[in-house]
Amino acid sequence: MTPETHGSDGLLIVEDLALLLADDASGTPAGAATLHYSLGGALLVELALLGRVEAEEGSWRSRTTLRAIGDGPLPDPLLQEAYDAIAEKPRAVSSILLTIGSGLWEPLVDRLVERGLLEQKKSRFLGIFPTTSHPATDDPYEPALRARVASVLEGEDPDDPRTAGLVALISASGTLPSLHPQPRWSGTVHDRGKEFEKGDWGAKATAAAVTRATTAVTAGSIAAAIAAATTATR
Template identity: 55%
Template sequence: MLIVEDLLLLLLDDETGTPAKAGTLPYTLGGAVLVELAMLGRIDADGEGSRLSGPLVTATGDGPLPDPLLQAAWDEIARKPRPVQTLLLAIGGDLWTTVVDRLIAAGQIRREKKRVLGLFRMTQLPSADVAHEAELRRGIRAVLVDGETPDPRTAAIVALLSGSGALPELRPLIAWSGDVYRRAKALESGNWGAAAVGTAVTRTTTAIAAASAAASAAVIVTTVNS
């Protein structure tokens, strides 16, 4: 499964399928795809950009990518270098439906149609197979609560969750503490320690997490003020 699939699976409520931080989801999902491309060595975020929009992201490497979702994102980036902030929405804006369909096809969630009060139709996306998600949660808990060194994939997922602000909302809840907060923020800022897979990857991941966090904060402020 892709990082974006694992991330959405973690964000979805196991009973209803309602995602945590729904308003910022496009930025978080877009960030997950960009991080995966960075870990494959297919993008770099080393170009000059503004403080608000983040560094410019450029496509690197050649040849087909192992997944059509990643290929479509890389093709979008290859059109022209753009700031991280712009690409998050360009790539993540329509990903919700695509990733949900992929999770259903993989047997991780299912689609249920129900009536509320016998009148209103609604669709829910409860978990169908909890084993994979439970393993993801165990890995996150081991890193944040027990202080284990993460593998690069887990480090990237925690960085994205931390940047989106959704980390405290994971179910079951993590026993939140100062140490947990500091470990999450360290990963968000690119301090992966032995998990580092190269300066370019951690630099790009850090830029993506920072842009996702800024976008999420902007959405929240706009929502509160509207």
């Protein structure tokens, strides 16, 4: 399996994101406290790529709303559930992220186990308490995906809008330092991640304006929500 195979016939963006956020040894996610925002954002970006959501900018960024567009069934139950939730009524992006992103981690881990990208290990802590971990397998898909994301952050233009959207989501979630292998960290890498959050993807990653707009709005909402959560816990 290679990163080029993902999409409607392979992994969703949200599955790629979950795989990147999962610790290779334990499967514990980076950024767990605000994970629902990041995972919900990945579903929104995928729906935008499919032409099924549209952003409507309000007077304040936080009040930007999304509405469902198009018709017909979607290729994956997770996408369909997210679309149906958005279709109920136009809502602020921050509200949508919470609605569609909550409770996603466990189903995503199950999917990744089924795909052979994570394994499930049961053991007992101190020989008494049952525990379950989900370490990475030796499938080459994840290392190739991580290397691809790192190369984009280090300056290479993404070949497709899916990778661009993934980079934007990772940057907005504040989990860039958890990537392995880590990109050659510098102010340039940080700034490049912020460019992707704004929908500035370079010449190769061509996509409809609605996709860029939705990604920018989503990334902005994720970053704002995480900043607010971080401030509240201090």
